[in-house]
Structure formats: structure tokens, C-alpha cells
Amino acid sequence: MKYLQKLGKALMLPVACLPICGILMGIGYLLCPASMQGGDITGFGPLVGIFLVKAGGALIDNMALLFVIGVGVGMSEDNDGTGGLAALASWLMITTLLSTGFVTTLFPSIADNVDKTLAFDKIANPFIGILAGVIGSTCYNKFKNTKLPDWLSFFSGKRCVAIVAGVVSIVVSVVLLFVWPILFGLLISVGKGIAGMGAIGAGIYAFLNRLLIPTGLHHALNNVFWFDTIGLGDLTHFWAGETSADVNWSLGMYMSGFFPCMMFGIPGAALAMIQxxxxxxxxxxxxxxxxxxxxxxxxGVTEPFEFGFMFLAPGLYVVYALLYGIFTVITTLVGFRAGFSFSAGATDLLFSASLPAAQRTVLIIPLGIAAFIVFYVVFRFAITKFDLKTPGREDDDDTDETKVTLANNDYTEVAKVILEGVGGKENVTSIDNCITRLRLEIKDYTAVDEKKIKSAGVAGVIRPGKNAVQVVVGTKVQFVADEFKKLCK
Structure with a gap:
């Protein structure tokens, strides 16, 4: 669980880049409907709109790559950029070795299997990005101090990290070469199995869609229900101007349930998190x-919200996915029908409301109010009842440490006193810091002298474990940490 929470914190930086991009895209679609619906783009407003769509999409479409760097750096000791470089090397290795073109060259028979081809078409996804970040950061933490023979000494230390990450990535790619298409095909089979279950099937699909977001495998289900993988194509038929009379299911039922959840449910859950x-x-x-x-x-860009808490509180994320399933069943039964070509936000609702398959779109108001209330109540209850570490509730945030003021502005001297208090550099195995704390891993906890540490003018000393010491320094912790690292070299 602690590892997942650390991963969640590492994702905060790349996730923080995404909301503004989604907002830019929403404004862009409003100014330039042709960017979503097709057609000529003429006039100043539409040109500004397409510019904003492309600007926002530059990061949204490359979200996996942001995760590569964010996790690679965020989970590396000292937040060293070498971990990010190793993660990027891992990403490039995996996505190249598992690209459709290369895989079909190795195994030409795969080209004749639509499901397997589709699986490798979707290999550059957030799951692979996070995996590459974990590989890069783990290799950095394990091999940053590696010493090689003299004739290979150039590659010693940090220089060998990316090389090791590349070797590990080759092994991982070989495993995924066989495992990934099996998982992808299994999900397509599941999709085919629930396609004929009506409203319940739509709810199961919506639940699995959200549940699989972290892995990227939701694309397998999406292709079953939204496109013509098995003869459905809910999205393509909806935007082609057809109605339920032209198909053998209620057109739009596999998209409509996402609207109340994304437009109103997420704001309700967000309010609960803030409170x-x-x-x-x-x-x-x-x-x-x-x-x-x-x-x-x-x-309808939900990843900034979802990746903001899914690893901090994975149990809550399962509940979140379940709420999507429940509301999709309800939405299907009451007859609300809307579609999206990008995602289930207000922009797509506005554009799809005029299409022939759209039905009872005014119901978005009561459905939205219900979603807001339910998401809010469920999230607030779960967070407080189980003390979940959602954004703003991390363990190291019990006091307002941002207001701590060091008694001594000689950071080198402060670092020397702290180092002496933790038993000297020989007793220190790891050095890190957050916004206000110097975080140290030590060998012998009995060698720690808290009074000595506090004599440096720090606000406090916290001992979360036998081999961990946290020194509350305040917002100037980075300067103290820099000096502390120099003293430990």
C-alpha cells in the first residue's frame, strides 16, 4: 500500500499538467465544432478553436509519456533526473519492440488476427508509461552506485542505469509479447459476452471501462462497444445520424451513462475531497x-481526477468505477441518450443533442443532480470512515509546516548539526525531502540524538519507523537537503 501511495504522489506532477489542457480542448471544440464533427475550418473563431484543441491535445494525447518521466523522476531517490532518463529509455524500448509493425514482422500470423493486432496498436498507453517509469526509477535506486572494472569504468554509477533499464525492458517486452494480447483478447471476449445483457450489460461495461483505465486495457472493451469490432459500433452509428431503428440495440446506451458521472459525479467527488x-x-x-x-x-477528460487518487486510495477507485456502472444502468433504463466523439463532457452533450439518436437529453439535469449528490456522499463517507489518503490528506500533512521558520539561516551549519544528530554520514542510507521535511533512512536508530537535531533550530523530529527519520525544516528544506547531501558525499 505504501508503494502505491508513493506511486500516487509521483503521478501528481504529470497529472497537474492535464486539467488546463482539457479545458483548452473544451473551449476549442466550442469555437470549432468542425474539429469534432468534421467539415471545413474557416473564420477567425474556428481557427482559434482548432489551435486550442491541438495545444491541449499535445499533452492529453501524450499523457503516457508524461507518466514515464513523472514516475521515473518522482520514484527515484533524490528525485534524480537519471531515473527519468532511464524511464524514457525503457518506454522507447518497450513501445518499439511491441509496436504492431515490429511484432507482425516477428510473427506474420498476428497480422491476420484483428484482436491481437488491435492489442499492439494500443501498446503506447498509460499503463506502459507507468511501468516504464517504475523500471527506470527502480534501476536508478538499485544501480546508481554500481562500480564496474576499470576498463568499463566510464559506465559506472549513474551512467549504467539507463543501460540496465534497457536490458530489463527487453525482458519485460518478451513477457508482454505473449501476455498482452491474451489479456486484450480476454477482455474482448468478456465484452462480447455482456453485449446482449441490455442495461445490466451496459452497466458492467461502464464499470470495467473505468476499472481498467490505469492499465490501458479499457481500449479492448471500447472497441467492442463503440466501434464495429463485433457488429455494434455504438459511437460510429450514433454520429452517422442513425437511430435505434437502424440497429438491434438502443443506440447510445453504451455512452449515455458516462455523462452524468463525468459532468456532475466527478465535481461531487471533488467537493468531498476538498472538504x-x-x-x-x-x-x-x-x-x-x-x-x-x-x-x-x-x-470529459477525467484522467487528471482519476490518476490524482487511484493509487493513493485504490479501494475508493473501485467504488468510483462501480458508481459508473450503477448510473449507466439507471441512465439506460430511463431513456436518456447522448453520444460523444471525444468524451462525455458538456461540449459533446451539446453537439450530440441535435443528432437523431439523442433522446430525452433534458434528463441530464435530474440525473446530474443525483450523480453529484451520490458521488459526494459516497466519497465523503469513504474518505472519513476509512481515513483514505486522498489529495490533501497525506500522512505528512498533520501540521502547517509551511510556516516553520529556521532559527539559523546558515544552511550548511544546520545540515551539519542534523547530520551529527542522526549519527553521521555512515549511519545515513538515503536522503530525500518533501515540501517541508528532510526525509532520511538510517542504519542504526539508537544512534539518533533528537535533542541534537532540534538544536539546529528545526521545528521537530518524527520517527515513523526504526530506520526512518523525518526532520521538520519548513519551506527552506531544499537548501538544507542540498547541503546535507554534500556533507554525506
């Missing part, structure tokens, strides 16, 4: 989840 955040972290929580909620409402 449950610790007093000194409410502004941080507002900055992250409120902007993500606006992004989801406008254009």
Missing part, C-alpha cells in the same frame, strides 16, 4: 481536484 482535506492542504486540494473536475465537466 475532507486537512486545513493546511485545502488550497493544494482545490488546485488539483477542482481544476480536474472542471476539466471533466467541460470536455
Amino acid at each position: 475532507c482535506a486537512k486545513d493546511n492542504k485545502k488550497k493544494v486540494a482545490i488546485g488539483l481536484v477542482a481544476s480536474a473536475a472542471l476539466c471533466a465537466f467541460v470536455c
Whole structure:
């Protein structure tokens, strides 16, 4: 669980890049409907719109790559950029070795299997991005101090990290070469199995769609229900101007349930997170989840919200996915029908409302109100009942440490006193820092002298474990950490 929470924190930086991009795309679609619906793009407004769509899409479409760097750096000791470089090497290795073109060259028979080909078409996804980030950061943490023979000494230390990450990535690619298409094909089979179950099937699909977001395998189900993989094509038929009379299912039923959840449910959950955040972290929580909620409402980009908590509170994410399934069943039964060509935000709702398959779109108001209330109540209850570490509720945020002021502005001297208090550099195995704390891993906890550490003028010393010491320095911790690292070299 701690590892998942660390991963969740590492994802905060790349996730923070996404909300503004989603908002830009939503505005862009409003100014330039042709960018979504097709047609000529003429006039100043539409040109500005397509410019904003492309600007936002530059990051949204490359979200996996942001995760590569964010996790690679964020999970590396000292947040060293070498971990990010190794992660990028891993990503390039995996996505190249598992690209459709290369895989079909190795095994030409795959080209004749639509499901397997589709699986490798979707290999550049957030799951592979996070996996590459984990490989890069783990290789950095394990091999950054590697010493090689003199004739290979140039590749010693950090220089060998990317090389090791590349070797590991080759092994991982070989495993995924056989495992990935099996998982992808299995999900397509599941999709075919639930396609004929009516409203319940639509709910199961929506649940699995959200549940699989972290892995990228939701694309397998999407292709079953949204496109013509097995003869459905809910999305393509909807935007082609057809109606339920032209197909053998209720057209739009596999898209409609996402609208109340994304437009209203996510803002409700976001409000619960903000209200449950610790007093000194409410502004941080507002900055992250409120902007993500606006992004989801406008254009249905949900990843900034989802990746903001799925690894911090995985159990809550399962509940979140379940709420999608429930609301999709309800939406299907009451007859609300809307479609999307990008995602289930207000922009797509506006454009799809005029299509022949759209039905009872005014129901988005009561459905949205219900979704807002249900998501809010469920999230607030779960967060407070089980003390979930959603944004703004992390363990190291119990006091307002941002207001701590060091008694001594000689950072070198402060670092020397702290180092002496933790038993000297021989007793230190790892050095890191967050916004306000110097985080140290030590060998012998009995060698720690808290009084000595506090004599440096720091606000406090926390001992979360036998081999861990956290020194509350305040917002100037980075300067103290830099000096501390120099003293330990």
C-alpha cells in the first residue's frame, strides 16, 4: 500500500499538467465544432478553436509519456533526473519492440488476427508509461552506485542505469509479447459476452471501462462497444445520424451513462475531497481536484481526477468505477441518450443533442443532480470512515509546516548539526525531502540524538519507523537537503 501511495504522489506532477489542457480542448471544440464533427475550418473563431484543441491535445494525447518521466523522476531517490532518463529509455524500448509493425514482422500470423493486432496498436498507453517509469526509477535506486572494472569504468554509477533499464525492458517486452494480447483478447471476449445483457450489460461495461483505465486495457472493451469490432459500433452509428431503428440495440446506451458521472459525479467527488482535506492542504486540494473536475465537466477528460487518487486510495477507485456502472444502468433504463466523439463532457452533450439518436437529453439535469449528490456522499463517507489518503490528506500533512521558520539561516551549519544528530554520514542510507521535511533512512536508530537535531533550530523530529527519520525544516528544506547531501558525499 505504501508503494502505491508513493506511486500516487509521483503521478501528481504529470497529472497537474492535464486539467488546463482539457479545458483548452473544451473551449476549442466550442469555437470549432468542425474539429469534432468534421467539415471545413474557416473564420477567425474556428481557427482559434482548432489551435486550442491541438495545444491541449499535445499533452492529453501524450499523457503516457508524461507518466514515464513523472514516475521515473518522482520514484527515484533524490528525485534524480537519471531515473527519468532511464524511464524514457525503457518506454522507447518497450513501445518499439511491441509496436504492431515490429511484432507482425516477428510473427506474420498476428497480422491476420484483428484482436491481437488491435492489442499492439494500443501498446503506447498509460499503463506502459507507468511501468516504464517504475523500471527506470527502480534501476536508478538499485544501480546508481554500481562500480564496474576499470576498463568499463566510464559506465559506472549513474551512467549504467539507463543501460540496465534497457536490458530489463527487453525482458519485460518478451513477457508482454505473449501476455498482452491474451489479456486484450480476454477482455474482448468478456465484452462480447455482456453485449446482449441490455442495461445490466451496459452497466458492467461502464464499470470495467473505468476499472481498467490505469492499465490501458479499457481500449479492448471500447472497441467492442463503440466501434464495429463485433457488429455494434455504438459511437460510429450514433454520429452517422442513425437511430435505434437502424440497429438491434438502443443506440447510445453504451455512452449515455458516462455523462452524468463525468459532468456532475466527478465535481461531487471533488467537493468531498476538498472538504475532507486537512486545513493546511485545502488550497493544494482545490488546485488539483477542482481544476480536474472542471476539466471533466467541460470536455470529459477525467484522467487528471482519476490518476490524482487511484493509487493513493485504490479501494475508493473501485467504488468510483462501480458508481459508473450503477448510473449507466439507471441512465439506460430511463431513456436518456447522448453520444460523444471525444468524451462525455458538456461540449459533446451539446453537439450530440441535435443528432437523431439523442433522446430525452433534458434528463441530464435530474440525473446530474443525483450523480453529484451520490458521488459526494459516497466519497465523503469513504474518505472519513476509512481515513483514505486522498489529495490533501497525506500522512505528512498533520501540521502547517509551511510556516516553520529556521532559527539559523546558515544552511550548511544546520545540515551539519542534523547530520551529527542522526549519527553521521555512515549511519545515513538515503536522503530525500518533501515540501517541508528532510526525509532520511538510517542504519542504526539508537544512534539518533533528537535533542541534537532540534538544536539546529528545526521545528521537530518524527520517527515513523526504526530506520526512518523525518526532520521538520519548513519551506527552506531544499537548501538544507542540498547541503546535507554534500556533507554525506
